[in-house]
Amino acid sequence: MNAADHLPSEVNVATYFVDRNVEEGRGSRIAFICLGDGGTRRLTYADVQDLANRTGNALLELGVELEDRVLVLCLDAPEFLGAFWGAIKIGAVPVPVNTLMRAQDYLYFLDDSRAKAAVISAPLLSEAGPILGQARYLRHVLIAGGAPKPYLSFEDRVAKASPKLAAAATSRDDAAFWLYSSGSTGFPKGAVHLQHDMVVCQETYAKQVLGIRPTDRVYSAAKLFFAYGLGNAGYFPMGVGAESVLYPGRPTPDGVFDLLHRERPTIFFGVPTLYAGMLAIKDAERRWDLSSLRLCVSAGEALPEEIYTRWRERFGVEIIDGIGTTEILHIFLSNRPGAVRPGSSGLAVPGYEAVIVDEAGLPVPRGEIGNLRVNGDSTMAYYWNKHEKTKETLHGPWIQTGDKYSQDADGYFWYAGRADDMLKVGGIWVSPVEVEATLIKHPAVLEAAVVGQEDEERLVKPKAFVVLKEPASAGPALADELKAFVKDKIAPYKYPRWIEFVAELPKTATGKIQRFKLRTS
Ligand code: 3UK
Numbered sequence: 001m002n003a004a005d006h007l008p009s010e011v012n013v014a015t016y017f018v019d020r021n022v023e024e025g026r027g028s029r030i031a032f033i034c035l036g037d038g039g040t041r042r043l044t045y046a047d048v049q050d051l052a053n054r055t056g057n058a059l060l061e062l063g064v065e066l067e068d069r070v071l072v073l074c075l076d077a078p079e080f081l082g083a084f085w086g087a088i089k090i091g092a093v094p095v096p097v098n099t100l101m102r103a104q105d106y107l108y109f110l111d112d113s114r115a116k117a118a119v120i121s122a123p124l125l126s127e128a129g130p131i132l133g134q135a136r137y138l139r140h141v142l143i144a145g146g147a148p149k150p151y152l153s154f155e156d157r158v159a160k161a162s163p164k165l166a167a168a169a170t171s172r173d174d175a176a177f178w179l180y181s182s183g184s185t186g187f188p189k190g191a192v193h194l195q196h197d198m199v200v201c202q203e204t205y206a207k208q209v210l211g212i213r214p215t216d217r218v219y220s221a222a223k224l225f226f227a228y229g230l231g232n233a234g235y236f237p238m239g240v241g242a243e244s245v246l247y248p249g250r251p252t253p254d255g256v257f258d259l260l261h262r263e264r265p266t267i268f269f270g271v272p273t274l275y276a277g278m279l280a281i282k283d284a285e286r287r288w289d290l291s292s293l294r295l296c297v298s299a300g301e302a303l304p305e306e307i308y309t310r311w312r313e314r315f316g317v318e319i320i321d322g323i324g325t326t327e328i329l330h331i332f333l334s335n336r337p338g339a340v341r342p343g344s345s346g347l348a349v350p351g352y353e354a355v356i357v358d359e360a361g362l363p364v365p366r367g368e369i370g371n372l373r374v375n376g377d378s379t380m381a382y383y384w385n386k387h388e389k390t391k392e393t394l395h396g397p398w399i400q401t402g403d404k405y406s407q408d409a410d411g412y413f414w415y416a417g418r419a420d421d422m423l424k425v426g427g428i429w430v431s432p433v434e435v436e437a438t439l440i441k442h443p444a445v446l447e448a449a450v451v452g453q454e455d456e457e458r459l460v461k462p463k464a465f466v467v468l469k470e471p472a473s474a475g476p477a478l479a480d481e482l483k484a485f486v487k488d489k490i491a492p493y494k495y496p497r498w499i500e501f502v503a504e505l506p507k508t509a510t511g512k513i514q515r516f517k518l519r520t521s
Helices: 013-023 045-061 078-089 103-113 122-132 154-160 197-209 227-240 253-263 272-279 305-315 387-393 432-439 476-489
Strands: 030-034 041-044 069-073 093-096 117-121 140-144 175-181 189-194 217-220 243-246 267-270 295-298 319-324 331-334 353-357 370-375 398-407 413-418 423-425 428-430 445-454 460-468 498-501
Touching: 013 045, 013 078, 013 197, 013 227, 030 045, 030 078, 041 045, 041 078, 045 078, 045 154, 069 078, 069 103, 078 093, 078 117, 078 140, 078 154, 078 175, 103 122, 117 122, 122 140, 140 154, 189 197, 197 227, 197 319, 197 331, 217 227, 217 253, 227 243, 227 267, 253 272, 267 272, 272 295, 272 305, 295 305, 305 319, 353 398, 387 398, 423 460, 428 432, 432 445, 432 460, 432 476, 460 476, 476 498
Parallel strands: 030 243, 069 093, 069 117, 093 175, 117 140, 217 243, 217 267, 267 295, 295 319, 460 498
Antiparallel strands: 030 041, 175 189, 319 331, 353 370, 370 398, 398 413, 423 428, 445 460
């Protein structure tokens, strides 16, 4: 799908996803069911419009202007919706960021994006608070859910702001929002998405693969700050006036079963690690009623065939595996409901083309492994301030995803690993280089190499090979200490699940660690 053929040149995407629901008579329908410690809050489509308008006006009053970035460090709660859609409606650019990161990561996001304002959920302030004073361009911080001094209260500002707001006259090709994507080396890259990108994902994957409709109620365990969750729980249901259940807490297997049982969604979006964790619960199919589900979706990393089969046997519903990236915004290769080829990533989503190319960019013969390239109109415009990375990634209308793939005789795509050393752990990026750099900070460690290793569910987790300064100190106690050390220093999900002490690491003649020699899977 080419957005230019479907959208007028002047578009503000908040009008499409927020205002249109009210204009078309869906104002009194439920849009979001926001679960939380203080009870459940239901927002109608009119409430979402009111919240977006007021938040947009509150940002305008603080001096946020067209094209200014607004950091969105929010849980899956109303403030995310207000900040995201309010910023877009005034032509500013929301930048949702991962709520599992550490203070130094937030300082980088703030300085790299030059965000003038930030909206932060109160529980995340303990991590981000210490660096807010150091951010060079940040002028205003709105805290939702209780603002300690000197911060502004999101709720107070929003309550006082006008509920009337005309959308800024942005073009179809103006920046609408950014999402950060991590690489194996260097800092995360801000993928700049345009006003039309969410509309493209809505019209292609959401409508044509999921067949999303107004009677659906969705729940996504992947949070709104991920490109995956933003579509699943945010703009997909909004695009058709459906309902979305938002839960601000951590999605544990038990907790998710409870939620599915109680809230009765029709579509559930998860990641393979979560499906594996849920399958590990004995008698789950007798303890919880999942009969409301018409579809389950998996993305973030490849879904092993075994998980697909066991889930269908026990819960009677299929898991549709599809691959998406932050740069392409959502899923572009996917299985189809009723026509799943277990273990594969399926076929190209209508509106996208995919090819597998060699190192010279030429198509490889059918059946051979090569680099995946995708052509579709939801692809980012570029990486912010990362011109070289942009050129390596974008090739005219095509984007190289960094994945190795092959295609079978029927055209199905099969994942064959990454072209770089990056790991997907529970659907979230882990850079081996960052974990190694952290391990080396421990006084006992001389050198470290981190690779992916499959666990008993065939899902990849980080494993560290460590050379000690004093080899005699090797043992389970030191291994535990190193794991805790990494958890304390960087985002905890990145810690190595296994540590193997070795005498030396395989290296090239120039001293570069050969991670591929340490990989067993
Ligand atoms: C890997 C998969 C095999 C692959 C995402 C759905 O995961 C998303 O975006 P990210 O930018 O990561 C992208 C990378 O993750 N991957 C994702 N899904 C699969 N590998 N099978 C899969 N089904 O390496 C890809 O390049 O975090 C997922 C929707 C939107 C997204 N952004």
